[in-house]
Amino acid sequence: MTGRLKRGRALVAGGSLGGLMAGAMLLREGWDVQVYERATGDVESRGAGIATHTELFEAFRRAGARIDDQIGSTLTGRTAFDRDGAEIGHYAHSQVLSPWSLLYRRLRETVPAAAYQSGKEVRCVHVGPGEAGLEFADGSKVEGDLVIGADGVWSTVREQMFPESLPVYCGYVAWRGLLDESSFDRAFGRYYGPLQSLYAEHGEQFIFHMVNGADDSLEEGRRRFGFLWYRSTDATSELPALLTDEHGVTHAHSIPPPKIQRAHIDHLRRIAGDLLPPQFAEVVRRTPRPFLQPIYDLRPEAIVRGRVALLGDAACVARPHVGAGVLKAACDAISLSQALKEASSIEAALMKYQADRVPECHRLVDKARHLGSYLEGTRRKGSSVPVLPIEDLLRDSGRG
Incomplete structure (x- = not known):
């Protein structure tokens, strides 16, 4: 076959940001696209603050999604603090931070309702000469010309097509949280609002930043603060307990936020004062319901098999x-x-x-491992991986 490829039918497994971007772009190129999302509830509640980049905005434009002044809050720099809460370093760097929910809504608008189905959990991937298809947990099947696996870190498409390629636990977790700017006085919001704030010691790293309000507002007093608190967490003695819910069920890789035991959240609030600068300990104590993200990574050797391609976190997991x-x-x-x-x-x-994307997967995973290596089990006896210089963390974190 020569010349321009005839547009066919693309089946996208996963209706989050990656699946929506791919689906919307192919729709605009004339493909017949169907996006299948396993969740049936509030997909918008996933995630918190997203560091944006020029390439992300380019993808939005190609997908036909709106880009405007309300897309996120602009940070002017990154500041590091010591254990007492005093500034010890600053790196001037302008970057827009957007709430996950806003990006999702902008992308969801680009895919017609007829091309998006929720509650469709992929059970099997079928491949054959010149075709590929999906079978769902409800027993239904679809056939197409191409399957795009964009179904996240624990991708069913990857598990079936690339069983040798599995995410590996990195030895630490991230506690995340969101709270309203109105929880603090005006001076607090004005000082920390333009900054991405950082605290780092052995076994701990805390990042604090501003994002849009729950109604997407960027108006002073109506925005929100988000945090990530990375904590070294042993895979056998500590992680299973964090992943066990109030009913004694231990979840395999992550735990839904509503099912996190209240005792774990109470413990986090108690130890915050002993481990964090005072202003960040107070943030943790005031956050209504922190949630947990165990950190995994995956450095793939292949992301294509037959007419199946992996995309986003299904293809590669970088810390x-x-x-x-x-x-x-x-x-x-x-x-x-x-x-x-x-x-x-x-x-x-x-x-x-x-050929284009696998080398980039390797670069990102390697860089993320470098930045987070000191968090890997550093509370185990005898571990002494040094924290990177603060200047390096401020300069290199969150920049892709």
Whole structure:
């Protein structure tokens, strides 16, 4: 076959940001696209603050999503603090931080209701000569010309097509939280609002930042603060307890926020005063319901098999230190849509996509491992991995 590739039917497993970007781009290129999301509830509640980049905005434009002054709050720099709460370093760096929910809504507007189905949990992936299909937990099946696995860190598509490729626990977790700016006085919001604030010691790292309000507002007093508190957490003696809910059920890889035991949250609030600068300890104590994210990573050797391509966190899992989860999904979507636009066959396009994106997966995972290595089990006896210089953490974190 030569010449322009005939547009066919693309089946996208996963209706989060990566799946929406890929689906919207292919729709605009003339593909028949169907996006399938396993969740049936409030998808918008996922995530918190997202560090944006030029490439992410380019992906939004290609997807037909709105970009305007309300897309996020602009941070002017990064400041590090010591255990007593005093400034010890600053790096001037302008960056827009957007709430996950806002980005999701902007992208969801780009995919027609007829092309998006929720409550569709993928059970099987079918591949054959010149075709690919999906079977769902409800027994229904669909056939198409291409399957895009954009179904997250614990991707069913990856598990079936790349059983050798599994995320690995990194030895620490991130506690996350959101609270209203109105929880603090005006001076607090004005000082910390323009900053990404950082505290780092052995076994601990705390990041604090401003995002839009619950109604997407950027008006002073109506915004929200978000935090990430990375804590070294042993895989056998500590993590299973954190993943066990009030009913004694231990969840495999992560735990839904409403099911986190209240005792774990109470413990987090108690130890905050002993481990964090005073102003950040107070943030943790005031946050209504922190939630837990065990940190995993995955450095893949392949992301394409037959007419199946992985995208976003399904393809590669980089620790959050690089702030590149959504960025990488955006770049994946751009690369895939461009390859399908230029190639003469789906197979050739997917090979080009893989050759383009696997080296970038390796770069991101390696950089994230470098930034977070000191958190890996540093509270175990005899561990002495040094924290990177504060200047390096301020400069290199969250920049993809």
